[in-house]
Amino acid sequence: IEANDMIPVDGVLPMTKNPYLVYKIDSYCLGRVLYSLRYVYEDAVYFKFMFNKKSRSKLDTIIDMLTKNDVYERLTPKECLNLI
Numbered sequence: 001i002e003a004n005d006m007i008p009v010d011g012v013l014p015m016t017k018n019p020y021l022v023y024k025i026d027s028y029c030l031g032r033v034l035y036s037l038r039y040v041y042e043d044a045v046y047f048k049f050m051f052n053k054k055s056r057s058k059l060d061t062i063i064d065m066l067t068k069n070d071v072y073e074r075l076t077p078k079e080c081l082n083l084i
Contacts, residue, residue: 014071024071027080031066038063058083 006013015021038059062083068074075083 021071023076024074027066027077034063
């Protein structure tokens, strides 16, 4: 996944224009960790017991929202917690 966090827009990094976006990097990292746990270790026993189909769908939605390529569309960690 290529995120645009460090790609200048109009010659300026998005975080320079809006310091609030630094939290979006944290959310991207959280999304990548959740992605790894969800898809790399999908057959692990704890997933079979902890998640029903509705929970898996919600987790997939959260992963998708945390790993958006566009920093402006990505959820912050706090917004992610509000979805749970």
